[in-house]
Amino acid sequence: MGRFVPVHHEAHDDCFAEEASQVLAGNGLRVTRPRRAVVELLERSPRPMGAADIHQELRTQGIRIDRASVYRVLAVLEAQGLVHRVLSAQGYMACHPPTHLHLHGGTEPADHSCHHHLVCRACGRTLETHCDGLRGLIDTIVERTGFQVEGHVLEIVGTCRECRQK
């Protein structure tokens, strides 16, 4: 079973914003104020945020951005793999490029950087974990079904340690 490395989102360092800028610039996209603001907001958020949440929070912070722009910015960031749509929470979350959409490289060796989400029902926070044990399971499925795996999503719902202790 693989190594387990819990990473709480609040603990992210700010280098992601810069990393995001490089990805955008490297793809001929501009690093604008709204884009940077969304990236930084999602990076700091302990939980996935929906388009409406993002819009409201940025306005609260005094950043002038239109609702339509939030959608456009999210579309661009998602296409660049800088943001990931967290499914069951219908929200978006910052996502470092290496874990790019959970997509595995085609015929490349196993990607052990895949991460999963632990969503706490009580406090709503999402913890991110890294654990390559899933890879073996997926390999088994590939072997038995002939299914060619391009990506996966594993989301675990429950109660985090802190909330259990209350």
Place this chain on the structure above:
Amino acid sequence: MGRFVPVHHEAHDDCFAEEASQVLAGNGLRVTRPRRAVVELLERSPRPMGAADIHQELRTQGIRIDRASVYRVLAVLEAQGLVHRVLSAQGYMACHPPTHLHLHGGTEPADHSCHHHLVCRACGRTLETHCDGLRGLIDTIVERTGFQVEGHVLEIVGTCRECRQK
């Protein structure tokens, strides 16, 4: 690693509709024509269907149902665990009660009936698989994080064998 049992949704037998009726009746809910129609439709569908798809398909079949009712019916069925919202495809799929929302029983022994979805990007079909190998991985996560797991979703995206051969 657990036994792997691919189950194509088209192969479902019709007992599910009856099973669904019992669950509804058992909870003081009525077994109405619209509810039965939605359950039977999802049971037969090889892929997840959105609310709009369900509405249109039922109308095509000559079943008179309102769009609003589709939403209300889906809400009821989902609450009863008879239907499962397939995340990445933003659709719903029939779901036998035993796998009820992928929720594990609290302190009960490991539930090996959990299933996962294999979503083919090419043909859009969803295969359902049973494989208890994931359980071990989740147990590891529980052990290391103190997270109390209530349920999980594993969705694998890729290309099915048939589409690969084209």
Place this chain on the structure above:
DNA sequence: TTCTGTGCAAAAACTTTGCAAGCCG
């Protein structure tokens, strides 16, 4: 017959699109 559940219609929420002005590089 009783009361849940439905159809219809309208409202609310969410998302997309067009266009002129703004801003990044």
Place this chain on the structure above:
DNA sequence: CGGCTTGCAAAGTTTTTGCACAGAA
């Protein structure tokens, strides 16, 4: 300066809600 991006406004979609009638039990 040139063209990608944005704000604004309006249209398009999806989902929810209110109410009187229909149909399960």
